[in-house]
Amino acid sequence: MNKQILYISLFIAVFVSACDKELTEDVRSQITDDYINTVPGFEDAVRGSYSHIKSFYGGGEPGVSLSVFGTDEFTNGSDGSFKSLNLYDNGLNPRLSVITTVWNSLYIGINNCNAVVSRADNIVGLNAAIKPIRVGEARFLRAYYYFLLVQTYGPVHISTEETVEVMKTATRSDIKDVYNVIIADLDFAVANLPVSASNYGRATKPAAEFLLSKVYLTRATTTAGSNADYTKAADLAKKIISGYNFALLPNYERIFDQGAGEKSSEVVWAVQNSANLQTNGAGNTLHLYFIMEYDVLPGMQRDIVNGRPFKRFRATPFVLNQLFDRANDSRYNAVFKRVFLANKPGNYTIRGKQVSLKTGDTAIFVPDREYTTGELANMNYSVYPPSLQDERRFPTLTKFLDRTRLDISQESGSRDFLVFRIAEAYLIAAEALMMSGKTGEALKFVNDVRSRAARPGSVPAMQVTEGQLNIDFILDERSREFLGELMRWFDLVRTKKLVERVKKYNAQAAVNIKDYHILRPVPQDQIDRTQGSFPQNSGY
């Protein structure tokens, strides 16, 4: 018997000692943090730094809702959960999801950039020539993320080191300090980035100069700014216009050609998207939001070419009726679609009349004037003159339509988003020069943009004079050129015209907008989770 006990004890002892190593974690399907300390990991972290910009520019509704709604350009369509951003009502509060989404994604992006910047010096084997370029890219992106933050929320927390341990504190730094961080990052980027990148889509020196010029232009009107900022903004803008191979495309409409327009002399820097569903993530979803509800009308059904009508944004009467000199300016017709051709042939009743629609017949017309009953009698299709236009029926902005999607339900579009167009450099130069009193010099840049936009034979008619230039004219011109391109709310805030122009041109928003609306509320999550106090913006 004792032998048996001995055997069993031995048996147990062997297993017990053998198994302790079983307690080591076996990580296989996940990648641990130290990967970034290797050369390929470092490169991947740089690539990771780019991905966050998509969450603002086209990856879902947050960015577009925060920059297009509640301006003089666009009011709300019938659908969507973020109309409060247009109405400035009590739904625009610290718990509104898009307010939180933008904050979160930008700070996650900043920490990603911080990881690149903080670790760059300790990557064994990293090519010394590559290193400053990659750090420059990360600092360019970090500057961009802080720039979006400071414009949206005002004073924000600054962190330029990677978070490596639990931190519960945060402070709202003065915007002066935020701008200092942004400018230091961009100075580094300008000094270290190449004129053209090893991969198209990476940050370049002109892109960094472009952003820096916009940063100066913006800072100039804040408490942190001064008139010197205008000079710097103008100098940088002029350098981008003349110092490289960028040029205005001869035809305004071609800028928005899917494919060719995404990579042209017009484009200084663009957020990259592709048709590859694996790399594209949420992709560019902007194609969804500006379309009228065409698909329920006689002769129509949803298809890929006409798009999926989310009916979020509807141009204001100001844009539709006042902004464009349509006889001379090509830009209205270039970006608004007012006719839909039948894609569901059949017999229908329209305005009490039996009509037969064949594929390709006009099915919907959204004219810019009223029609008499007599005129309407000859029109065998649905007609929505201004008096019948509403939150569902309105001219459709076509800039972002995506005809290459795989099917009608697909939300992730493949179009690059043109963040920096050379035309904007012209208008930045014009604004900066005008604001620093050099209206004569400014005029040239405005007229260059207008000449390009002129309909054939209308170049002379499009020229403006020095006397016509003022900040409202600059804003009007920016609207004509960049309508819907996710910058209007920032433009209005920068020029301190938000409340005035919204009250004047956006009837829905006019009711509630107040002076404090030049900043968005800080997300309640950030306030609740911060140890100590993290003050809210006034008014919210």
Place this chain on the structure above:
Amino acid sequence: MSQQPIKGKVTDSTGAPLANVSVLVKGTRNGTNTGEDGSYALNIQRKGNEVLVFSIVGYTPTEIPAGTGNEFNVTLNPDDKVMENVVVVGYGSQRRKDITGAISSISEKSLREVPVTNAPQMLQGRAAGVYVVNQGNKPGAGVQVRVRGRRSFNAGNDPLYVIDGIPITGGFNDINPNDIESIDVLKDASATAIYGSRGANGVIIITTKRGKSGITTVNYSNYLGVSTPYKYADVFDGPEYAEYKRESRRAVGQYIDNDPTADEKLFEAVELESIKLGRSTDYQRMMIENGFIQNHDLSILGGTEKTRYNISFNYFNEKGIIPGQDFTRYTTRVNVDQGIGERFKVGLSTLGSYSVRNGEDVNPFGGALAENPLGKAYDEAGKLIFLPTGDGLRSNPLSELVPGAVINRGKRFRLLSSFYGEAEIIDGLKFRMNFGPDLVQNRKGNFRGTFSNERRLGAPSANNSEDFVLLYTWENILTYKKTLGEKHNLDLTGLYSVQTRNFESSNAGVTGLPVESLEYYNLGQTGNPLANTLGSNYSKWTILSYMGRINYGFDGRFLVTFTVRADGSSKFAAGNKWGLFPSGAVAWNVIEENFMKNVGIFSNLKIRASYGSTGNEGIDPYQTPGLLSRTSYDFDGAAAFGYRPSSIPNLNLRWETTTSANIGLDFGILNDRINGSIEVYRAETTDLLLPQLLPISTGFTSILTNVGSTKNSGIEVTISSQNIVPKKEEGFSWTTDLNFFSNREEITELSLGKVDDVGNARFIGQPQRVFFDFEKIGIWQSKDAALAQSFNAKVGQIRVADRNNNGVIDPNDRSILGTDIPDFSGGMTNRFGYKNFDLSVVLFARFGNMIQSPLHNGAISNLFGRYNNFDVDYWTLSNPTNAYPQPNTNQEFPIYGSTLQYFDGSFIKLRSMSLGYTFRESVARKIRAKNLRIYVTSQDPLMWSPYVRDHNGIDPEVDPGGNPPAANTPLSRKFLLGINVSF
């Protein structure tokens, strides 16, 4: 040697006849069973030394030398080890009177009373302190089990399940309920300590039926039944919807009542036609149909002295009340025990289970509720209209039911085995080795056709996912039992065990399938993999454990248990892997004392006390290293995947520890006519594994840390009473089992100490889950227009309380509205018997908790003037109600609409009512059966619930907060007819 007839009668100690007693000639297969009157008759071949063995569960087997007589009347004495009195305690079993911990046992009789669709439901309302609620009403839906409430935020609150000695993960849904012989729930630290780390949330021990020596018995049982909806939700009909839609436009000045063309401007053609005709389409009633349920069980039990076996087969099928939702399960079980010589024993238990479930992740019901009743479901030719109205988002909910349009099919295969070998090395010293591999494979296929709401005329999409789990437990147990002198009983247990779980999974999804009939069976037929749907995964964890236990009893009066367990977990970083969890318990059998001998009223009286700690490590592996997340981008079309930091390294993570104290009292009164126990406990959990939400300015949203503590206390009462004892056989009998319990949770410390964590809605002194929101105090009325304006609100909107009276509604006006912890819960089972009839009635109730109902904060409740809505009393100028706000087409959901989703969750459910009839033996004999019983059962026939009765709630029991609204399938009533027969 001639056949000689023998006969006799078997009675119990009171002289009552015992039926179904096995009578066997020892060493042969010759035998019979006694009849209803206890009598038996048998022919035996006499050699001179024949021995008759009389045995039946619950009594001590008795052997009688056959000698030369031909009539043997035998009295059997109750066995101390009958199931009611033997408690499985983990790594062994003990007599109930020797137990020192808090343990609830559910007997086979109770388990059999209600036909259930899955095994965990058998616990519902049956054991004090065990809180079991359904997770859904779809066929195949599981339950959530909580023993003595919650302790942990993140490390899981699911109890540990131990099946035939093998701890498993993933619940015991796969087990055939009919295979279960008993369920014991270990509740206090002393009882659970032997499972150490895994036992912090209680341990549920399931023992399956094993064969026994004697005559082979074949049991067959089945039931068939139908299910019907408990209640239809009340949504607007056509005219009500039309008016509601008008009101939603009136609210924003878009519907002008004196404009004769107002309706034409608002409604589309089909709506106008419906309004004119007074037509209303009731999609809900068009969708719901009667469900069907059936269950068949066959088991064979038997054995010889050395070999015993139990083999069973089960088929279960349920079709839900929504077409396309069904569940089918096939199980087999084989239990074999084999003795080898005098000192060795080996055995195995194997469960094989295969199930198919359709419709788990889809639910067209919500669509049916939200569908515009002014639309038309079918055209003149009787064909489904895919888009009944012009609303592009709202496809016909009935299209989802078309076979092949929406497929969501899960298949699950499980092989759970346990092998053991046991050797008695010297008298009293046993070595036992258990090995229990548990293999689970899940496979899920999804397909959405062009005519489905998800695709809405887009190209078909499909995806496949699969996972595979191997969990194995290997245990070495040494036990030593010894009685020293007359009065000292010593029972020692030592254990070393290893448990490892391996998980692998893979998934793929595509869109743009060319032909619908491919379903999800050939994803390669399209070149369009969907982003983020191509993946595979792997994880593994291991726990090593050492455990020692001493049970010491003195004279049957004083009992002491002391346990120490050390657990090492792979989930923590080096230095924090091991946790040590000691516990102790004492019990005093007061009834055994001399001074009690003359106190006639008590037949049992015992006092118990225990104190100890257990650990919890129920977190996902790989939480200690900092991890990266993949990012996607491209440079001019060339893939540019990257990585970003997604978690902060966390090497200090360690065990979450619960220390608890329990005092219990067991009593029996009036010769055990009333039995019961009372438990009082208090537990404190420290080093909570708590995801600490971080200010996002850090770049991270949260990190898992050991911070804070919670406290848990409660009382549990269990009473069993024989209200009416039959005067004579077949007389009227009535017994009642009652349990009720109350549990209090309290957060005592959080990451910042005794400071509320508002961001996570966690408050010191409050339970873990509270509903923290604004408080609705009514609707803004016209007379308060100016005041409303000052709050930036409009007349007709929800009015919330300005709690701090500062004139604005801000986050500081939020308050704790309630908690999901009931004031108390309980269950009651009444059993009646008369002649051959038996009736049982099972009630389940809980009171005083709040539920959050996302159904009331979603498409069916948003008063947006687009989707159909619950038929609520909404505000209009002429109906100045305070119930619901004015419909408004400009807002997709009402401002402060979240305040409309909190309800009193109290309910009483009549869980089942079952009436059975056992045929007389003479009748049973005609079909050569030993036993024949038929019964009818009604499940969930009645419910009292203000949430359902007054607010269109679906089922207060299903925790809606924990589920997406898609999981809401209406509660159904089931009516079943069953038969049990044994041969």
